[in-house]
Amino acid sequence: MENFHVRQFSDGAEALAFLNGGSPEADQVELVITDLRMPDVDGLSLLRNFKVKHTDIPVILMTAYASVESAVEGLRKGAFDYVTKPFKLAEVTHIVERAIVFGRLHRQNKTLTKEVRRTWALNDVIGKSQPMKEIFDLVDRVAASTSNVLITGESGTGKEVIAKAIHQRSSRADKPFVAVNCTAIPDTLLESELFGHVRGSFTGATADKKGLFEEADGGTLFLDEIGDMELSLQAKILRALQERVIRPVGSTQSKSVDVRVIAATHKDLKKAIGNGSFREDLYYRLAVIPISMPPLRHRVEDIPLLASHFLNKYSILNGGRVTGFSSEAMQRLMALPWPGNVRELENLVERLVVLSKHPVIQPEDIPFGEERNFETFFGQNTSDMPSLDELEKRYISLVLEKTGSRKEKAAQILGINRRTLYRQGERVRLCRRRAHEPEL
Numbered sequence: 001m002e003n004f005h006v007r008q009f010s011d012g013a014e015a016l017a018f019l020n021g022g023s024p025e026a027d028q029v030e031l032v033i034t035d036l037r038m039p040d041v042d043g044l045s046l047l048r049n050f051k052v053k054h055t056d057i058p059v060i061l062m063t064a065y066a067s068v069e070s071a072v073e074g075l076r077k078g079a080f081d082y083v084t085k086p087f088k089l090a091e092v093t094h095i096v097e098r099a100i101v102f103g104r105l106h107r108q109n110k111t112l113t114k115e116v117r118r119t120w121a122l123n124d125v126i127g128k129s130q131p132m133k134e135i136f137d138l139v140d141r142v143a144a145s146t147s148n149v150l151i152t153g154e155s156g157t158g159k160e161v162i163a164k165a166i167h168q169r170s171s172r173a174d175k176p177f178v179a180v181n182c183t184a185i186p187d188t189l190l191e192s193e194l195f196g197h198v199r200g201s202f203t204g205a206t207a208d209k210k211g212l213f214e215e216a217d218g219g220t221l222f223l224d225e226i227g228d229m230e231l232s233l234q235a236k237i238l239r240a241l242q243e244r245v246i247r248p249v250g251s252t253q254s255k256s257v258d259v260r261v262i263a264a265t266h267k268d269l270k271k272a273i274g275n276g277s278f279r280e281d282l283y284y285r286l287a288v289i290p291i292s293m294p295p296l297r298h299r300v301e302d303i304p305l306l307a308s309h310f311l312n313k314y315s316i317l318n319g320g321r322v323t324g325f326s327s328e329a330m331q332r333l334m335a336l337p338w339p340g341n342v343r344e345l346e347n348l349v350e351r352l353v354v355l356s357k358h359p360v361i362q363p364e365d366i367p368f369g370e371e372r373n374f375e376t377f378f379g380q381n382t383s384d385m386p387s388l389d390e391l392e393k394r395y396i397s398l399v400l401e402k403t404g405s406r407k408e409k410a411a412q413i414l415g416i417n418r419r420t421l422y423r424q425g426e427r428v429r430l431c432r433r434r435a436h437e438p439e440l
Contacts, residue, residue, distance in 0.1 A: 004096070012041030016049055029057060030100050036063045036070050044074055051078045056107050058099040062087075125161050126306050129299040135162065135291065142289050143169035148241065150286040151264040153293030156343030156415035159264035160224060162291065167220040172260060175219030178212050183225045183419050191233055192249045195240075201250020213246045213257050220260045226286070227267030227278060238282045261286065296338040296345065303334045306342060310349040311361075322353045328363045336366075339395050340415030347413060367402075396424050 007025075009015040012034065019026055032050060036043035047059050058080035063071040071082035080099045083092055125136070142149060143166050151159040160179060167177045185193050192202075196211030212221060223229075229237070240246050241261060245254040263286045272278035296303065307325060315322045325333070338344055352361050396414065403409040411421040 012038045012043070012046040016041060016046055019050055020053060029054075030103055031096060032057060032059045033096070034059065034061060036061055036074070044070065044077065047074055047077055047079055056103060058103045060095060060099055125158060125165055126309050127299060127302040128305060129294075129302050131294040131299050132302060135293070138291060139165050140169065142166055142291070145289070146170075146260055147288040148260065148286050149262040149289045149291060150269075150283075151262065151291045151293060152269070153264075153266065154295045154339075154341055155266050155420065156341035157293035157295055158342050159293055160222060162293065163220070163222045163262040163264065166262060167222075167260075170220070170260070172219045176216050177220050177222065178216035179222040179224060180212055181224045181417070183228045183417055187230050187233070190229070191236065194233075195236070195246045195248050197249035198251045201248075205250070208248075211246065211248060213240060213259055214255065216259045217257050218259075220262060223261060223263040225265055226263040227265035227269055227272055231277070231279065234279045234282050238279065238285060241282075241285045296341040300334050303345065304330055306345055307333055307349055310346045311353060314350045314353040318353055321359060322356050322361060323359045325361045326363065329361045329366060332363045332366050337391065337395065339392055340413070343415035344413065347415065392424075396421075 007018070007029075009018065015032075015034070019029065019032070032046075034043045034046050038046075041049075043061050043063075047061070050057075050059065055078075059074075059078070061071050061074045061079050061082040062085060063082055064085050068082075068084060071079075071084075074082060080102065081095050083095060125132070125139075127133070127135075139162060149163070149166060151162055153159055163179070164177060167173060180193065182190060192205075192209070192211070194211050194213055196209050196214055197205050198208050199205055223237075226237075240257070240259075244258065245256050247254045267278075269278050269283050269287075273280045273283060296306075307330065311322060311324065333345070340347070348366070352365055356365050358365070396410075399410045399413050403413065407418050407421055411418045414421065416424070
């Protein structure tokens with residue numbers, strides 16, 4: 001046919017082998033025309049097998065008058081149209097042109113739908129500050145690559161949200177995003193959780209189990225708080241990254257995996273390398289693309305946007321009673337220190353929405369009084385200002401005091417896990433002992 005490049009095959013099996021072969025030429029196919037009656041693989045079988053992988057490429061069936069019923073069955077199974085023999089060239093040309101236009105529009109619509117989804121993927125990452133503009137730009141550029149990413153930043157700064165945004169804007173968006181917090185799983189079980197295990201490999205292993213690397217195959221694996229991982233397991237993570245293979249616990253067989261790893265930590269890994277608690281070779285494998293998340297105190301201008309976003313989110317979930325913040329309440333939010341960062345802000349806004357007696361949140365609704373106004377709180381002499389470490393200790397002490405030393409509640413307010421709170425609490429108690437103060 002004029003203006004069409006045509007590839008012919010002698011039977012359905014040969015055609016299917018070409019179409020499903022994944023060659024560059026096969027990827028250019030825009031239309032399939034097939035006879036219904038063929039040896040070995042008939043037209044309906046070809047249609048059924050072809051549509052498993054190629055839902056957006058139209059198929060036209062050719063049939064004799066006697067088998068029109070089969071052609072109609074083909075339409076029900078996804079064929080674009082059919083032509084009956086003997087047919088006129090003009091009729092076939094018209095159907096072919098319609099099918100190609102339909103296929104192109106269908107593929108364009110899929111592309112646009114994906115782009116719309118990607119455009120809104122950063123909706124949960126709110127910010128207009130310069131640090132966040134730089135993060136947004138970096139996410140777009142990083143998403144286009146397949147390199148490993150290391151996201152660093154304090155607890156609650158949104159490291160997992162950024163990891164999800166990178167995944168959603170990448171070519172792996174239709175594949176799994178699997179997240180694991182390395183501190184939430186006991187060290188003795190983390191290897192099995194990541195790499196899987198075979199039956200009988202340890203007490204309680206009653207069946208084979210896939211690990212998270214396998215579950216994330218083709219997609220992205222997010223390793224949160226990797227800085228807390230034991231050295232022995234770090235070596236196995238390094239091997240998985242270098243060789244793209246994993247070995248389940250108790251197995252002698254390795255398995256290939258195609259996984260992009262995004263890791264995150266609140267720790268200073270270079271310092272950890274220096275004291276021998278983190279492998280330098282693993283660090284450089286992970287930090288191909290480093291992203292540093294700014295703490296909320298360094299992006300104060302984003303607090304009104306974030307607070308309004310969270311208020312809308314939780315107001316809808318709670319009947320829509322609360323409609324906003326007074327200007328004084330917003331000023332108080334902007335003056336708080338936020339050691340728990342965005343997670344702490346979200347937690348507070350949710351609590352305010354649930355507990356507020358007014359449609360507009362007032363400053364007196366906001367608990368605690370540790371404003372960022374250091375001139376008022378600590379005096380104008382800079383020598384009176386505590387270090388950030390000291391301020392953090394004071395804040396942890398205050399939260400523990402306000403919650404009656406209930407660790408779970410305190411950890412929730414601080415935006416950290418109980419294990420981290422325990423370590424921080426030990427620091428606070430140690431400082432108090434040295435100062436001969438009573439313990440909390």
